[in-house]
Amino acid sequence: MHSPAELATQFRSMGRKLTPQRQLIFSLLHNNETHPTAENLYGIASAQMPGISLRTVYQTLNELAEMGELQLIDLGEGGMRFDPNVDDHHHAVCSSCGKIRDVHVKGAAALKPNDASDFMVSDVGVVFRGKCSDCESRAVKRSPVLQAKVSKK
């Protein structure tokens, strides 16, 4: 995603207005690597601008997505995620805490459907599922069995 300032210019050049609500949302997304839901952003936005509506958050997010400034990610948890990082990258999802982390995958772009040679690929997405380091270490601390294994080292 471009910087808030650049987005401002871009919006104005499209005959759109630069409202405080939009500016706030731009700033909340800038360098945001948490892959927030609309509700997440609404919660944070509300703290800084009481009265802002969830509807406006959705609206602005959809506009940014249409402009290609935002990537929509749906990992099947009943809620869309918004990713201001539109560079080529992939995701690792923790099945314990749900956190989504950006990852780069060497060779991902070269992947091809083994069969289906007639399918015209325009995009490849890789999703890793597993446990993030936080959840992994927490699991070890709490598991008697693993505790034993760990203490043997």
Added chain:
Amino acid sequence: MHSPAELATQFRSMGRKLTPQRQLIFSLLHNNETHPTAENLYGIASAQMPGISLRTVYQTLNELAEMGELQLIDLGEGGMRFDPNVDDHHHAVCSSCGKIRDVHVKGAAALKPNDASDFMVSDVGVVFRGKCSDCESRAVKRSPVLQAKVSKK
């Protein structure tokens, strides 16, 4: 997914009943490579068994998923897909017609997050987006520009 007969045995051994509704759904899923939604299956089921409820379809699908007989796929189109193929495979999604095709991907299992070496990967999923051969040829037939290119050959 196991065969309808095997599923029947499995259900009975769990103290569950073998209802006509379940049998029908088993048969509709058997060798089904269309990645149907619950609504899809409900439509087909209704034709053969008027009166079957969408609720029952969902219920049976969830049971099968819990038993590991079914894979749940969410590709962010506002509806879960059900896949009786639980072998290691991936998917190619046509952005025109929405069809989902099974694909095998050489080297997918070997993919690793380039960064995030602390993430414990338990599963890797690859999704190709693009155009299926049907939609691709249809696009060519209808595009004057591409028509020209094609006829030059």
Added chain:
DNA sequence: TGTTAGTTAGCAAGACTTGCAAATTAGAAC
């Protein structure tokens, strides 16, 4: 300062899925 096209907020409604409880029934026991 006035004008107005674009925007926001609030609520209703749509799409998909699940919770619930009454009615039904498969499977077992007699």
Added chain:
DNA sequence: GTTCTAATTTGCAAGTCTTGCTAACTAACA
């Protein structure tokens, strides 16, 4: 075949996420 009962099915209400609609509001420009 009849009876019994725990499991299942249905139909509808409700939950979650997202969008449609529109009256009220306001940024931008003259």
